Amino acid sequence: GVRWVPKDNLHVTVKFLGRDSEMIVPGLLDNMGKIKELLPLSLIVGGIGGFPSSRSAKVIWVGTEDSKEKLRKIYKILEKELENYGIEKEGRKFMPHITIGRSREPVNIPVDKIEIQPLEFIVREIALYESILKPGGALYSIIGKVGSSEG
Numbered sequence: 001g002v003r004w005v006p007k008d009n010l011h012v013t014v015k016f017l018g019r020d021s022e023m024i025v026p027g028l029l030d031n032m033g034k035i036k037e038l039l040p041l042s043l044i045v046g047g048i049g050g051f052p053s054s055r056s057a058k059v060i061w062v063g064t065e066d067s068k069e070k071l072r073k074i075y076k077i078l079e080k081e082l083e084n085y086g087i088e089k090e091g092r093k094f095m096p097h098i099t100i101g102r103s104r105e106p107v108n109i110p111v112d113k114i115e116i117q118p119l120e121f122i123v124r125e126i127a128l129y130e131s132i133l134k135p136g137g138a139l140y141s142i143i144g145k146v147g148s149s150e151g
Contacts, residue, residue: 002060002101009140012043012064012096014071014126015078017087024085028128029144031081035126039148041070045098046118047111054109060101062116071096074126124148 017024044065050057066072075094083089125147132139 001105002103002107003137004101005099006137009138010098010100011129011140012071012098014075014096015082015090017082021087024082024087025128025143027085028081032126032128032144032146034077034081035074036146036148038070038074039126039146040122040124041066041068042120043071043123044118044120046116048109048114048116049097049111050107050109054111056106057109058103058106059099060103060107060109061097061099064096064098066096071123 044067045062046065047063048054049061049063051059051061064071072094075096079089125145127145128143129140130143132141
C-alpha cells in the first residue's frame, strides 16, 4: 500500500510555500543569494521514520543530519525573508528529511528492525521548485537556484 517516491524526485524540502505564492517568487529569487555563503554543506542521510508517527505513518522518510547546522541556518534565513511577504513562520520545529514513500492508510514502520547505512554527500546548490501534482505523482520544475562556487 506504499507508493514509493521515484529516485529523481527525492529531495529535502527546506520550506514549502504552498499555493498562490507566484507573486513572491521574483523577490525570493533575488534574496536567495543570502544563503549562498552557507554552501556547500555536508549532509548525512540515515535513520527512518514516519509522519505523524512511525507506528501510524502516512509519510515514510529518512532523516538528514548536518553537523554544522547550515541547513537549519538556511531555513531560518528563508523563514525571515518570507515573513516580509506575509508568509507566517512554521508552527512546528524544522525537521529536515527526505520523503521516500506515502500511504493512504497508516502503516507501521518497525524502525528498530530497519538498519540504514548512513550516507554522506555534499550539497552545492539550493533550488526553488514548483511542484505540479499529477495522478501519477508530483512533477518538479526548477524556477531558480543558488549554488556554491566551490568544487
